[in-house]
Amino acid sequence: MNPLTLDFMQRALLAALLVGLAAPAVGVFLVQRRLALMGDGIGHIALTGVALGFLLGTAPVLTAVVVATIGAVVIELVRQQGRTSGDVALALMFYGGIAGGVLLIGLSDEGTNANLLSYLFGSLTSVSPQDVVVISALSAALLLTVLAVGREMFAVCHDEEYAKVAGLPVRTLNLLLAVMAAVTVTVAMRVVGLLLVSALMVVPVATAQQLVRGFRATVLLSLGLGVVASTSGVLGSYYADTAPGAMIVVVALGGFLLSTLVGLLLRRRLVAEVVR
Amino acid sequence: MHVSAPVVQLRDGVVAYDGRVVLSSLDVTVTAGEVVAVLGANGSGKSTLVRTVLGLVPLAAGSVELFGTPLTRFSDWPRIGYVPQRVGATTGVPATVREVVASGRLPRMRRLRRASPADRSAVDRALEVVDLADRAADSVATLSGGQQQRVLIARALTCDPDLLVLDEPTSGIDAASQVALAEALARLVGRGVTVVLVAHELGAMHPLVTRAVTLADGRVLHDGPPPALDHLHLHDPEHAHPHHDDRTPADGPVRRVSPWGLS
Numbered sequence: 001m002n003p004l005t006l007d008f009m010q011r012a013l014l015a016a017l018l019v020g021l022a023a024p025a026v027g028v029f030l031v032q033r034r035l036a037l038m039g040d041g042i043g044h045i046a047l048t049g050v051a052l053g054f055l056l057g058t059a060p061v062l063t064a065v066v067v068a069t070i071g072a073v074v075i076e077l078v079r080q081q082g083r084t085s086g087d088v089a090l091a092l093m094f095y096g097g098i099a100g101g102v103l104l105i106g107l108s109d110e111g112t113n114a115n116l117l118s119y120l121f122g123s124l125t126s127v128s129p130q131d132v133v134v135i136s137a138l139s140a141a142l143l144l145t146v147l148a149v150g151r152e153m154f155a156v157c158h159d160e161e162y163a164k165v166a167g168l169p170v171r172t173l174n175l176l177l178a179v180m181a182a183v184t185v186t187v188a189m190r191v192v193g194l195l196l197v198s199a200l201m202v203v204p205v206a207t208a209q210q211l212v213r214g215f216r217a218t219v220l221l222s223l224g225l226g227v228v229a230s231t232s233g234v235l236g237s238y239y240a241d242t243a244p245g246a247m248i249v250v251v252a253l254g255g256f257l258l259s260t261l262v263g264l265l266l267r268r269r270l271v272a273e274v275v276r
Numbered sequence: 277m278h279v280s281a282p283v284v285q286l287r288d289g290v291v292a293y294d295g296r297v298v299l300s301s302l303d304v305t306v307t308a309g310e311v312v313a314v315l316g317a318n319g320s321g322k323s324t325l326v327r328t329v330l331g332l333v334p335l336a337a338g339s340v341e342l343f344g345t346p347l348t349r350f351s352d353w354p355r356i357g358y359v360p361q362r363v364g365a366t367t368g369v370p371a372t373v374r375e376v377v378a379s380g381r382l383p384r385m386r387r388l389r390r391a392s393p394a395d396r397s398a399v400d401r402a403l404e405v406v407d408l409a410d411r412a413a414d415s416v417a418t419l420s421g422g423q424q425q426r427v428l429i430a431r432a433l434t435c436d437p438d439l440l441v442l443d444e445p446t447s448g449i450d451a452a453s454q455v456a457l458a459e460a461l462a463r464l465v466g467r468g469v470t471v472v473l474v475a476h477e478l479g480a481m482h483p484l485v486t487r488a489v490t491l492a493d494g495r496v497l498h499d500g501p502p503p504a505l506d507h508l509h510l511h512d513p514e515h516a517h518p519h520h521d522d523r524t525p526a527d528g529p530v531r532r533v534s535p536w537g538l539s
Contacts, residue, residue, distance in 0.1 A: 032369040148388055155379040158367050161360050162431070165330050166383045167353030205369065213415040214372040 018139035019188040020230030024222035027201025032157040039198030045071035047101030054108040068182035076178035122193035122245030193245035203252040210263035281344025288338035299494040311471040316491035354383040357432030359442040374412040380431035402430040422453025442473040454480040
């Protein structure tokens with residue numbers, strides 16, 4: 001049966017397309033600032049938000065956005081104050097996020113293990129029409145924000161002190177990035193799952209870096225790679241009947257391996273030419 | 277425009293980290309057209325001094341004025357070009373020389389607008405001043421230490437600053453690159469740019485420097501013409517010693533004061 005004719009697959013594919021664009025667009029700044037694991041931490045925290053949604057009987061996506069945003073802002077504030085304890089503070093929030101999520105789900109009536117798993121690793125059938133609306137709106141907002149302040153964000157993530165002396169609103173931009181990361185995580189969680197969401201923010205960026213030299217080129221290529229990984233992962237998981245998040249990440253990692261090899265060959269040829 | 281106002285004026289500046297005093301009641305004034313070197317050993321407070329002047333380190337007491345405006349109200353940041361220590365020239369994502377240099381132009385660009393021809397030519401000129409126009413499309417990570425330093429200088433030049441502040445621009449850079457760096461700075465000084473540079477030793481910068489401020493233990497030890505090339509430190513009798521009650525520098529004679537104040 002052609003999966004493209006199925007309603008739930010159309011929704012899953014559309015969501016995957018949007019997530020494949022938004023996740024690397026935000027993730028590139030986290031990687032640039034060497035905070036690649038921040039998405040993971042926010043994913044953990046968002047689990048508490050999802051569970052809170054179950055417990056309160058409201059849409060888990062909404063509570064996840066709120067809790068993840070609060071968590072991301074707290075992480076950023078700790079980092080800004082940051083002396084020594086930032087690393088430990090992050091770790092504490094990760095544990096708290098997972099533990100809080102599992103606890104609250106246990107307390108709620110709706111929360112089952114299957115339900116929990118669909119949030120942790122993504123689920124094709126779980127993307128509802130309302131989810132598609134929310135995912136579309138938030139992805140569009142994320143991409144527009146990156147377009148609007150991408151230059152400033154680049155400067156801040158490249159060299160925070162320089163950006164301060166240049167008069168850029170560094171604190172605001174850092175908090176904005178934290179909020180964007182939180183929104184990305186919650187947008188992507190239905191398709192990729194909270195535990196794997198960060199991979200889609202990081203792996204396409206790491207893959208693109210193997211092949212191109214500039215920041216802008218890295219961003220554009222990673223958007224393309226993100227879309228290829230997310231949509232082909234969703235299709236693959238339909239045929240293989242597996243969690244889409246896992247398939248997406250495996251595809252993305254396969255691309256990373258391939259690009260590493262290609263990059264290696266390109267550089268070797270470049271060296272050979274220079275030597276000759 | 278404040279023609280007569282000093283470019284930098286630090287009065288009674290006190291900076292403390294975790295209760296430890298790093299700068300103690302420091303007075304430093306830089307006037308337009310000067311090329312001031314801030315010298316001193318590691319831990320003398322020289323980097324802290326310039327970072328304080330730029331607002332990156334908070335003052336515990338005292339005041340800073342830039343171009344006659346108190347730092348807290350200062351907003352004319354395009355007039356200042358800052359070249360931080362080179363540690364941060366590369367990040368987790370590659371960027372081309374041109375991308376990094378162009379990010380310096382942001383203070384003069386309109387938000388949400390594409391780069392104008394004036395913006396692009398400002399970036400071109402900055403690349404030419406540091407002699408890196410031919411490397412514009414290369415990834416910064418592939419450049420040598422001296423070239424990366426010049427990238428950061430070009431970034432600071434894109435707004436045509438009146439004051440250029442460089443933190444240890446020559447550290448870890450080979451002699452040839454130091455000369456290239458000094459030549460680039462000389463071109464700027466020729467245009468009337470005021471320069472403050474932090475250095476461990478002056479090296480190739482020496483001919484440019486009009487004045488040297490030597491710090492030790494967070495105090496001014498020497499403020500005057502730069503020390504002779506082969507004698508960069510601290511006990512030049514020709515120059516005034518503004519803080520006679522200073523603690524003696526570590527390598528000087530031991531101050532003969534008994535713990536009870538009787539000598």
